[in-house]
Amino acid sequence: MLLLLPILVSALAQVAAAQTATEGQPSPATDYVVGAQDILVITSYDQADLSGKFTVEADGTFTYPLIGRVTAGNLTLRELEAELKKKLKNENFFTNPQITVAVEQYRSQKIFVVGEVRTPGSYPLSGDMNLVEALARAGSTLPSASGEVVIVRPGSGHVSGPVLPNQDDAENVVRIDIRDLQNGTLSQNAALHDGDTIFVPRAESVYVFGQVKSPGAYALQQRDTTVLQTLSLAGGVTDRGSTGRIRIVRIVDGEKQELKVKLGDTVLPGDTIIVQERFF
Numbered sequence: 001m002l003l004l005l006p007i008l009v010s011a012l013a014q015v016a017a018a019q020t021a022t023e024g025q026p027s028p029a030t031d032y033v034v035g036a037q038d039i040l041v042i043t044s045y046d047q048a049d050l051s052g053k054f055t056v057e058a059d060g061t062f063t064y065p066l067i068g069r070v071t072a073g074n075l076t077l078r079e080l081e082a083e084l085k086k087k088l089k090n091e092n093f094f095t096n097p098q099i100t101v102a103v104e105q106y107r108s109q110k111i112f113v114v115g116e117v118r119t120p121g122s123y124p125l126s127g128d129m130n131l132v133e134a135l136a137r138a139g140s141t142l143p144s145a146s147g148e149v150v151i152v153r154p155g156s157g158h159v160s161g162p163v164l165p166n167q168d169d170a171e172n173v174v175r176i177d178i179r180d181l182q183n184g185t186l187s188q189n190a191a192l193h194d195g196d197t198i199f200v201p202r203a204e205s206v207y208v209f210g211q212v213k214s215p216g217a218y219a220l221q222q223r224d225t226t227v228l229q230t231l232s233l234a235g236g237v238t239d240r241g242s243t244g245r246i247r248i249v250r251i252v253d254g255e256k257q258e259l260k261v262k263l264g265d266t267v268l269p270g271d272t273i274i275v276q277e278r279f280f
Contacts, residue, residue: 033109034073035073035107035108036060037058040054042084043100043101044097066091070084070087081100085099109124110195112198115199116200117145118142125193131149131181131198135149141200142200144202146200150198151173151190152164153172153193154172154196202219203220204269206271208273211240213236218230226266228263242275245275246275247261247273248261248272248273250268250272
């Protein structure tokens with residue numbers, strides 16, 4: 001089962017926590033797109049009093065000494081640096097201005113993490129945030145989480161807020177297999193964008209009764225789970241139980257069916273596994 005993911009996310013949570021603790025320090029991510037309410041740190045190596053913190057206003061602009069209103073919205077940090085240098089040079093303040101721009105606080109872009117995580121909510125989208133970092137910030141997945149994470153991209157005209165998966169809008173939905181992610185498949189560690197919703201569904205249940213040590217309902221956290229794996233969740237078969245006398249009660253097209261199964265057979269969500277007693 002997904003025992004490694006909390007360990008993986010816990011380790012990365014320390015990275016996320018460190019980033020949160022240093023939110024007051026400017027970020028050098030030059031491909032970040034500036035938006036309203038972001039707080040920028042501009043450093044001038046030519047004249048110290050041109051350095052400072054500047055808040056981008058609702059219209060995407062801010063006031064900078066000597067040159068007045070500057071449009072920052074929808075520009076990357078590198079593009080904004082180039083724009084400031086151009087204005088300072090064109091207005092003959094400096095021949096070769098040396099300016100750097102960084103972000104002190106990300107306020108314009110955010111993502112949403114919902115579902116089976118410890119701390120659901122909205123989080124600022126900082127720099128090149130990816131899926132694992134977002135899960136780390138949300139405190140990792142819960143034991144009740146399924147083996148899949150769904151990323152929902154906001155559609156055109158969408159009002160800011162979390163969005164749940166919609167079968168009619170499959171092109172904006174990305175499904176990630178957590179088992180692949182914990183096995184180190186980098187392609188599964190998706191890059192996130194402004195407005196993305198990360199949805200961690202609740203695992204569907206399978207039920208185990210009869211001659212097992214801990215009968216009850218158990219979360220089916222990964223595909224292709226076998227009868228043997230499910231029995232292990234229930235503590236295994238008792239001394240009176242028979243691994244050769246196992247049946248599954250399954251609902252198929254609204255009708256109840258009883259199936260005789262082997263330990264290597266795959267269980268489905270909603271199955272009830274019944275372990276019968278030995279004949280002797």
